[in-house]
Amino acid sequence: MDGDNPICSMSASNVRSSTIRDFLNDANLPGMISLAGGLPNRELFDVSGIKTACNTVLHRHPEAALQYGATEGQASLRRELVSLMAHRGIDTTADTIVVTTGSQQAIDLVARALLNPGDIVALERPSYLAAIQAFTLAGAKFWTMPSDADGVLTDRLPNFRTGDRRPKLAYLVTNFSNPSGTTLPLARRKALLAWAVENKVFILEDDPYGELRFRGHRIPALITLAAEIPGAERWCGYASSLSKIVAPGLRVGWLVLPNKLSDTVVRVKQALDLHTSSFVQEIAAEYLASSALSDRINLARERYRQHSDALVDALDNHLHAELTWNTPEGGMFVWATFKHNGDTSTLLPIARKEGVVFVPGIAFDPMTESRNSMRLSFATAGPAQLTEGICRLARAISEWRMQT
Numbered sequence: 001m002d003g004d005n006p007i008c009s010m011s012a013s014n015v016r017s018s019t020i021r022d023f024l025n026d027a028n029l030p031g032m033i034s035l036a037g038g039l040p041n042r043e044l045f046d047v048s049g050i051k052t053a054c055n056t057v058l059h060r061h062p063e064a065a066l067q068y069g070a071t072e073g074q075a076s077l078r079r080e081l082v083s084l085m086a087h088r089g090i091d092t093t094a095d096t097i098v099v100t101t102g103s104q105q106a107i108d109l110v111a112r113a114l115l116n117p118g119d120i121v122a123l124e125r126p127s128y129l130a131a132i133q134a135f136t137l138a139g140a141k142f143w144t145m146p147s148d149a150d151g152v153l154t155d156r157l158p159n160f161r162t163g164d165r166r167p168k169l170a171y172l173v174t175n176f177s178n179p180s181g182t183t184l185p186l187a188r189r190k191a192l193l194a195w196a197v198e199n200k201v202f203i204l205e206d207d208p209y210g211e212l213r214f215r216g217h218r219i220p221a222l223i224t225l226a227a228e229i230p231g232a233e234r235w236c237g238y239a240s241s242l243s244k245i246v247a248p249g250l251r252v253g254w255l256v257l258p259n260k261l262s263d264t265v266v267r268v269k270q271a272l273d274l275h276t277s278s279f280v281q282e283i284a285a286e287y288l289a290s291s292a293l294s295d296r297i298n299l300a301r302e303r304y305r306q307h308s309d310a311l312v313d314a315l316d317n318h319l320h321a322e323l324t325w326n327t328p329e330g331g332m333f334v335w336a337t338f339k340h341n342g343d344t345s346t347l348l349p350i351a352r353k354e355g356v357v358f359v360p361g362i363a364f365d366p367m368t369e370s371r372n373s374m375r376l377s378f379a380t381a382g383p384a385q386l387t388e389g390i391c392r393l394a395r396a397i398s399e400w401r402m403q404t
């Protein structure tokens, strides 16, 4: 014990550092091709559209933008989010939406509102790293749900008996998951809801990527499907964000939850930050009210489709003997796994020397497994760079095989 320094809480000390944030520095090294960061492509930011929205807000209603606001969020933004959700087939009203500071805060709020230290959270394997961090901070223990290339294997979920220790919360990214790129099929979504009702497990569906579908057809969200399954509406909530479709710097996300949980979340948020920036919320509302968003989303879909195709073609051409991977229908990620054993965290330093970085699978696994996998992001690098990045990765793998 270091008596001269304050002692951090156990839950704070247990939070693993974000390997991805560490890699963001590597990504900026001259000549480095980064397949590591999960940042949206900055060329997709609608700078002039946001500038116009910002000027309009300051011109037309500065008092709403510059004053303290309601913890639930600005009325203008909540109304716009209702329309955005309607496009996703989700039927809500403004008073059921809680605006959050990014969907990261949405996850944190649900964790704080629901979990006692030692409560179990069910996760996909692999799972979004910063959600693992938020649940760890709440003192959670983890249970991984059996999963395959389409996400959770719902027919393998156990039915808990009275008195069994069971998860209190299950967290899933249903569309183009980070990191695995998988999308949960319709039948599994319904089965998951039925399981949640039967076993009294609250499901938080996190959907920051759903709009970025560049192939196939939209699958209804869990909260849409919940209307068909008796009791399910009380056992699921929905989180989303403007980060991947407008800009992450806005830090605008939102939650739709059953009433009682929503009230608790609002009280918790009050204690955390009073409310998400009213200025930014008004800008976001103004931007959503303009017709700019749907064009931007179409642009993003087309761009990410080209990037995804370039990455998958390069994997086909250079690494089919070594790796298996999913071909994503949207989003920003490909999850690649060695056919034969191999720890991708030992490959990384060699890849870095070759001028390419990725995130080793171990970073996304609460049980620190998934060692033989890696997350490859196709959002930031262009098609030519992605192809070159995979050539470098192939060279690094040859060198690494010779050493191991």
Ligand SMILES: Cc1ncc(COP(=O)(O)O)c(C=O)c1O
Binding pocket: 038, 101, 102, 103, 104, 105, 128, 173, 178, 206, 208, 240, 241, 242, 243, 248, 251, 252, 253
């Ligand atoms: C699955 C998932 N959820 C939540 C977030 C947090 O996003 P934000 O807080 O910017 O909305 C991210 C960011 O990468 C993500 O991938």
